[in-house]
Amino acid sequence: MTALDSTKRFSDRVENYVKYRPHYPAALVDFLRDAIDLTADFVVADVGSGTGFLAEPFLQNGNRVIGVEPNAEMRGAGDDYLRDYAGFSSVNGASEATTLADQSVDLIVAGQAFHWFEPVNTRAEFTRILRPDGQVALVWNSRRLDAPFMQEYEDILHKFTENYGGVSERNILDEHLAAFYAPQPMHLQTFDNVQVFDFDGVKGRALSSSYSPAPGHPLHQSFLAALADLFARFQENNAVQIQYVTRLYWGKL
Template identity: 35%
Template sequence: MTRDTSVHHSAADGYTNTGAADRYVKGRPDYPPQIADWLRDDLALSAGRMAVDLGAGTGKFTPYLLATGARVIAVEPVDAMRAKLVASLPQVEAVNGAAQSIPLPDASVDAVVCAQAFHWFATREALAEIRRVLKPGGRLGLVWNGRDARIPWVARLDAIVNAHQGDTPRYYTGEWRKVFPFDGFSALQERRYAHGHAGAPEDVILNRVRSTSFIAAMADDDRAMVERQVRELIASTPELAGKNVVTVPYETAAFVAIKNT
């Protein structure tokens, strides 16, 4: 199989099988309720509008876009992830495409939203392509759920994971910000919302770690070593040890830039 060179090798290697897509669905948190207001007020989405879910993955964010009443087109380059989206949201038009080559006409959409995705393609080439498909006055929305590392055990969990990131683009590093400001877009406007991901530790902690691209791409023995470290962390942390349900604290960051008219 020929690899799509527009997809970073961590994503191409980590997300190419159904098992990885399943772990992504189980391990990733939903978004806080305030996101509905953000989509309506900051991205101006409503019935009669068109939105692109760019880098849509398994469709974790897509239902929030659908709830606005807008028509939604999901663009996702990894076949296994897109297949999961199609299976769970058959009403959504899902197409093979990437941020550098969005298969839509010029000035055809009202909003492009990148949820947990923009750090993968934070280039001037991608921003120019996003600007191309947006109508004048259209909105670019960037959304990330990040674990709240101000909590000590979360910081220790992050340290276990981050030790293996290599050259993988990550939201928390802030490298994605370097493409802004960008000619043709307004300055980024930012909102932050606190929320939590509650569930069994196997899902909200272990499957979340397993769903991380570069962890999913590891050899079996290396991934097992990381999982042992995470299980040891759970067992040694009073807030987690022996609990059937735990809550992982998150902070959602949401950004908007408006295409100049």
């Protein structure tokens, strides 16, 4: 996949992404206060900042956050979502070319994004913009597969979506991440996360993914019918839970 492909994939998904993608647990920032001595004085670069969901808890912590986002539609959505935070600004940049100054940030974060990055050039760029003893935190909200509803939801994605297996963050294994941080050690902490949805929420969540069949696609109606059947079988009081494990990897480079 070319860099252009990866930066444009979400252009037609922004509205659903903002409405239906999960946010990040407040415990994540609380944990980093202890793990890396995070304070409000840290300057944070959110690379692949998208709609601003990961930047927000750091802004609430009092940090200055610079969002680095190559997709104009996603960057605009993030600017709008975070418009009330004076500490936020965004730039048109990518993980391999952030546009940020040398040794200008204390912490680099990336949420739902690192699996789109080219690791060698990204590591060089992160090393350039980090201050001495700076840290990198890579975060994913990954759907759990240990409940029947979640497993059947996963099966539907494999059946009806294009290239799901090729673009899933599940392709990034711990050993790939350890190689990115090497020779420094990589650390991992997990948190529980959940969304409660009616059927419109389940549909919107599914359609927020770049690989799902959009309106007009030959499989779109069959995809929605399969989701409707799944929801009908598992709903209680017209709601289901989409369960996640939030994975936080952190360390120095």
